[in-house]
Amino acid sequence: MDADSTSTARSSPPATTYADEGPPGRPEVGFAVEAEGLVKTYDSRGGTVEAVRGVDLRVAAGEVFGFLGPNGAGKSTTVRMLTTLLSITAGTARVAGVDVAAEPDAARRRMGVALQEAGLDPRQTGRELLVLQGRLFDLSRREAAERAQELLELVELTDAADRRIKGYSGGMKRRLDLASALVHEPEVLFLDEPTTGLDPASRLTVWEELRRINARRTTIFLTTQYLEEADQLCDRLAIIDDGRIVRQGTPQELKAELRARRGLTDDPTLDDVFLDATGRTRTREAGAVQEVSL
Ligand SMILES: Nc1ncnc2c1ncn2[C@@H]1O[C@H](COP(=O)(O)OP(=O)(O)OP(=O)(O)O)[C@@H](O)[C@H]1O
Numbered sequence: 269m270d271a272d273s274t275s276t277a278r279s280s281p282p283a284t285t286y287a288d289e290g291p292p293g294r295p296e297v298g299f300a301v302e303a304e305g306l307v308k309t310y311d312s313r314g315g316t317v318e319a320v321r322g323v324d325l326r327v328a329a330g331e332v333f334g335f336l337g338p339n340g341a342g343k344s345t346t347v348r349m350l351t352t353l354l355s356i357t358a359g360t361a362r363v364a365g366v367d368v369a370a371e372p373d374a375a376r377r378r379m380g381v382a383l384q385e386a387g388l389d390p391r392q393t394g395r396e397l398l399v400l401q402g403r404l405f406d407l408s409r410r411e412a413a414e415r416a417q418e419l420l421e422l423v424e425l426t427d428a429a430d431r432r433i434k435g436y437s438g439g440m441k442r443r444l445d446l447a448s449a450l451v452h453e454p455e456v457l458f459l460d461e462p463t464t465g466l467d468p469a470s471r472l473t474v475w476e477e478l479r480r481i482n483a484r485r486t487t488i489f490l491t492t493q494y495l496e497e498a499d500q501l502c503d504r505l506a507i508i509d510d511g512r513i514v515r516q517g518t519p520q521e522l523k524a525e526l527r528a529r530r531g532l533t534d535d536p537t538l539d540d541v542f543l544d545a546t547g548r549t550r551t552r553e554a555g556a557v558q559e560v561s562l
């Protein structure tokens with residue numbers, strides 16, 4: 269199913285295009301991530317769960333895109349479909365112009381993924397892990413060593429590089445996992461809750477790293493529970509609730525829309541936008557508010 273032949277130039281053309289790659293018929297615009305009508309249903313003993321119910325997304329090359337939503341909204345499910353880790357029930361998804369269902373291997377080479385549960389071998393050192401990862405991506409020994417060193421510097425782990433991962437703190441592991449997702453220089457980096465569970469200082473470190481990675485032209489697609497993080501980092505964001513996108517735009521656009529609609533005198537916060545979008549209010553559902561800002 270190719271629903272993209274109509275997707276021609278839209279506002280703010282991105283810097284990178286993928287038009288010269290792959291067979292004819294691919295979209296001639298530089299969307300780093302495109303999803304149309306994405307659906308995921310899980311069949312479990314308790315019945316069918318419609319986790320994602322028709323998600324359309326477009327992320328321009330070079331953007332930092334935030335994917336927000338309450339617990340269980342469908343964020344991880346969407347990320348796992350976009351990154352080939354989960355089959356797609358219906359709809360299409362492309363990453364860097366490559367259809368993830370039709371050409372999963374090609375799509376995987378264009379993307380890096382860091383999931384919440386980092387699968388790191390505690391017996392390895394950080395450097396060993398990165399070198400091995402480089403070798404798996406066909407780098408020579410020397411290239412893999414150089415790339416490992418470069419990434420260790422990027423995520424500020426040079427001092428701990430030759431220590432075993434089992435002695436790393438949660439924040440260090442998260443940053444190593446981030447580095448390992450970058451070994452093959454992906455065009456698009458997917459991060460599922462990269463800062464959940466980190467202390468405020470570690471969170472700021474990750475933000476700085478993500479800004480540095482993005483400055484090197486890598487598109488970043490991240491999910492987060494932290495609205496301040498989305499506000500600070502993201503060029504654009506989407507809010508998903510109960511498997512459907514309920515808001516999409518720049519943080520500023522979303523705040524301005526709520527301000528106009530409610531006739532507010534000051535700009536609301538992104539928290540207000542989130543609560544409005546997901547039908548929760550501070551007074552009505554205090555429990556849900558707390559859950560959201562975990
Ligand atoms: N393997 C599975 N089998 C059945 N249902 C599942 C499975 N994985 C997820 N779900 C359900 O799909 C829905 C979306 O889950 P998902 O993990 O995508 O949410 P999320 O937005 O990432 O939530 P969180 O903020 O808690 O990480 C939830 O209702 C969840 O219970």
Ligand SMILES: [Mg+2]
Nearest residue numbers: 343344345460
């Ligand atoms: Mg999740």
